[in-house]
Amino acid sequence: MIGPFKFFSSLKLTVVLLAFSMMLIFFGTLDQVQYGIWHTQKLYFESFFVVWSYPEQAANYDKLFWLHIPMPGGYLLGGMLFINLIAAHITRFKMSWKKSGIFLVHLGLILLLVSELMTDLVSEESQMPVNEGGRSNYSQGYRDNELVFIDRSHPEHDTVHAIPVELLKPGSTVKVPDSPLSIRTVNYYPNAELGRSQAGPVDSPADQGVAVKMAIVVNPKEETYAENAINTATAFIEVLGPEGPIGTWLVSNVIDDRFPPQMVSVGEQSWEIAIRFTRHYYPFEVELIDFKHDKYPGTEIPFNYSSEVMVYHNDSTKNQKALIYMNHPLRYEGLTFYQASFANQDTTSIFQVVRNPGWVLPYVSVLLMGLGMCVQFGIHFVKFLGKQRA
């Protein structure tokens, strides 16, 4: 066998990779205390390389601050294991009944790795709050934001022109799709603190809208990754019409519908300008008929949350009634709706909406791996029993 091929197919490599995986998982768990799950996941498991450093909050930081441990990240280890597995099967493996179990386990593992990568890359999570008796046709993210221009002139529906905030680079100009407008980003802050100035008018790039009327001060802040914490995405946007600059607005996802809408006008036409959590619109509406929150008698321990919903599709043959409750999501049109939370004294139900095209893969891989293990150890066990009798 040729050198590199031997290396990539060796069991030694497998063991080393597994040992590194264990180390990665361990430190990737420890660091969650500091960074929260989401950020740790990006740092450790969706990366090629990571360095663990001794956490500041831990005891003896002053003595151990120099402690850093570099290690390969999840993508690197996953990829290497993948190659290792394939190479081993090509070079060493002879298909036989005796090894059929191992083969199945490995096939399941490959599928699992693929599905996990797919989930990382393409799955989308968002939330849909619905009030009892109310309906909703969109869900919104809680990390991603978008800059929107909303044309409310049509009596039946609104027209939304959306620009992801990733395109808001200071100084650059972006055309607003399907409109005569374009924008130039003066400044963009992924997270900021907004407050009212006590000392009268403030020196601000904004010359239009709420920022001027309420003398709002913007203090940029470090982006946070903590659980349940929200980044206040904020920007100063200069809007350009066909005849040049119209003005500069302050927009932020905390300047929401509690404030009067900020309007941009060109001649007869006008748009509302805002930054908000990215919305996903659907060709159907979810109506919440009833939300239930039951507790064990004499306690505050919940034993059931459930939402009775009716889904109205544009194509009414797809209308559907459903009860969404713990461990029983609604799968509909490639989306899955989970009972996630509730609000407003149990009158609003919040659904987690997940689009994950690869959701079936883990199930298949489970079957393969479980079956494979049973076959493999079953063969061993029968052999063992035979030996004992002999």
Add this chain to the structure above:
Amino acid sequence: MKKLIYIIVGFFTLLILGYGLRPTAYDSAFDIDSFSELPVQVGGRIKPIDSVARNTLLILSARQKVVTPEGEKLSPIEWFMDLTMRPEVADTYRVFKIEFPDDLGLAGLAEQGQRYYSFNDLLPHFEELRRLHGEINPEPKKRSPYEQQIADLNDGLMLYHRVMHSLHPVGDAARLDSLVDEYQTYTSLIGPGLAELRKQQAGEDYDAKILNAFIFFGDEYLKLSKTAYLSLVPPPAPVDPLEDWKNIGLELLDVMRGDALSPYVTSYAALTMSYRLDQPETFNTEVAELRQRFIADFPSQIGRVHYERVFNNLQPFYLSMQLYVLVFLIVCASWLRWPKEFGTAAFWVLLLAFVIHTFGLVSRMYIQGRPPVTNLYSSAVFVGWGAVLLGVFIEKFYKNGIGAAMASLVGFSTLIVAHHLAMSGDTLEMMRAVLDSNFWLATHVVVITFGYSAMFLAGALALVFGILGVFTKGFNKETARSLSGMVYGITCFAALFSLVGTILGGIWADQSWGRFWGWDPKENGALMIVVMAAIFLHARWGGICKERGLMALAITGNIITAWSWFGTNLLGVGLHSYGFTDSGFLWMMGFVLSQLVFIGLVLLPYRYWRSEFGREKNLKDRKRILIAAEESEEASVS
């Protein structure tokens, strides 16, 4: 000789069984058994008062008995009766456990060598205690051990006070001796009292005496409704099992709204009066009546409540714990002399202990109506059970005592862990909504916990390899081979169960949150076990590690499993302080260190091994070195 050994072992077994199962005959004319079976609603389910008494005492004293100043031993329910019905006596019982009374900062409290204090001992220090409690860190996770002790004592006193007020208002002896009259006065006062109150509010003339008496009761019962710990009063029939029960104070208050006073309330008052007046006949008829009323109201619950009380008394886990110790001792004896007889005896005692362990496990399932593992406590019970189950099979096949010894070791240790976890109160608590799925509890949780069992058993067997190999002469190639075989087999089981369990968990997560895998600490812990088992198996198949390398890996498995089981919980506990002050963290570190020592032991160079196996290996190593040296010599010559 053979028979004698069986007789000796049988004698000890019977001794343990007899002592554990002796009937609790109370030296009293009062029908304490029936009283202890009266129902209360706590934590979302109906249970016997006996369970409340035990759990309260565990929280306060960390044990299930009380010693009176006269030296008499009281069971939890006897203590509970004194606490609620004769509080003036109960206040002299030393029930508050204070681990380090000298460090408390309460001058004049600590007595030499005394860790238990009575309410009356603490009474003079209340002012000071309140001041100290006001100064401690409000964030429970950031408290020092000293602050935690203050907080625990304060909470303990509150609990004591609230439990005391469970059955009726508490006052001086005169009041307690006339509770039934008090309720009568109160109910007959409600009509006139309300009338006078209306007059007063309308600005008319009113009878101040009646009004004041009425308001006095109102205030008293309002206070009681906030203090009384137990929900003792079921709603009037027909009863919905999901409806809230009331405590005594609330029930008394609600009489003002025109509800009839529940007969449960007067019955408890009558019980107290007859107990105080030492009238067992009245007490016993009253208890019987209460019981009949409960049976009539809740025909489907009485069986379960009765069973729970019996289960509490039997303490099967305590019993099997003692038997596991016996098994271990018998096996040790078998290694010294008469291996066959002692071995057989050990196997049967192990089987008996396992049956009792199983009985406890199944009983809890019946009482709770749940699969066996629902919280950390029950996982400890189950890990031990699983390890013993596997150990029984190993012993059956290999018949050399090692399986039995390690099964009893793991069984005993996990039950000890469970025993300490039980100190926090009720271990049969209700499940939060997301966990409320018998299907997933029965599959994912059980399978993965069984994986822990297998990992621990494999690790324990590897410990034997190290200890016997290094320290005993008799350990030879055959024993080494059979031990490695056991470790390998059990690790295969562990791999299978951990993998299947972990993936089932992923599917559950997908069902309830929409993601198969979220890298949260508990999930990661489970994955680490799977990876550990995979490392072991691949290292063996690839011939990368020989016997002792594999043993070292199996012992590492112990560390990984302990981390997955407890360590990840510690992370959650001390989210910011890493739970360093937590006693659980220290235990965890202690365990890890001990395992590292054992890893060091098996990795010791063969020339330090006393066993035949080690010496042979050592010789072989030397031979190999010699041959290699000769070869290189020859090579250089030619």
